[in-house]
Amino acid sequence: MKHTDQKRALCLLLYSLTAAAAWLCVRGVELEKYAAASAFDPKPIESVEALLDYERQKESASAERAGVRQPVIDVSLLEKDRIYEISGEDYETLLKIVEAEAGSEDEEGKLLVANVVLNRVKSDDFPDTVTEVVYQRDGGVAQFSPAADGSLSEVEAGAVSRETVSAVCRALQGEDNSRGALYFAARSAADAENMRWFDTHLTRLFAYGGHEFFS
CATH class of the missing domain: 1.20.5 (Single alpha-helices involved in coiled-coils or other helix-helix interfaces)
Incomplete structure (x- = not known):
């Protein structure tokens, strides 16, 4: 026992x-x-520098978990020389307008929207900075609907997708597939009268994704 x-x-x-x-x-x-x-x-990101640091950390972490040396996404895009020299405020505005206007588009569609904004900055017919271009009102009419309806201000830096960051960086490095477009519109969502103005006053260049591009 x-x-x-x-x-x-x-x-x-x-x-x-x-x-x-x-x-x-x-x-x-x-x-x-x-x-x-x-x-x-992801955490709220309050500046361009913080956004870039966050992207680098995130890609490094992904690479470590995958057991590879190089980042899954080419973060070097964030570090290459830019053809356009813009302020931090303009950079954040460009990120936000691309996310707001082309959030559902692929990276090429996002690049094209960034191209249009930068084409306007270069044009003598539009303001000289990204922020002024995005918030411009011509005859009281906003040029970009997210700037008019308040949705642009609701885009948080931390909510900007990696595709948007990559597309904006490519545009700032001089990659331009827009054929000189200064306007774009989503016909399926646009007011019929507004689209008539596009069709009668502008030259349609091409369509990509949900947008048509004009000069």
């Missing part, structure tokens, strides 16, 4: 140790997940 009691006590001890080890293991995994989430979950 004494031998049986000793075996039972030993089994209980081993069970307790196993349960404790399992709890510590699970807790360790939870802590690791929490640490990873805390380090790399």
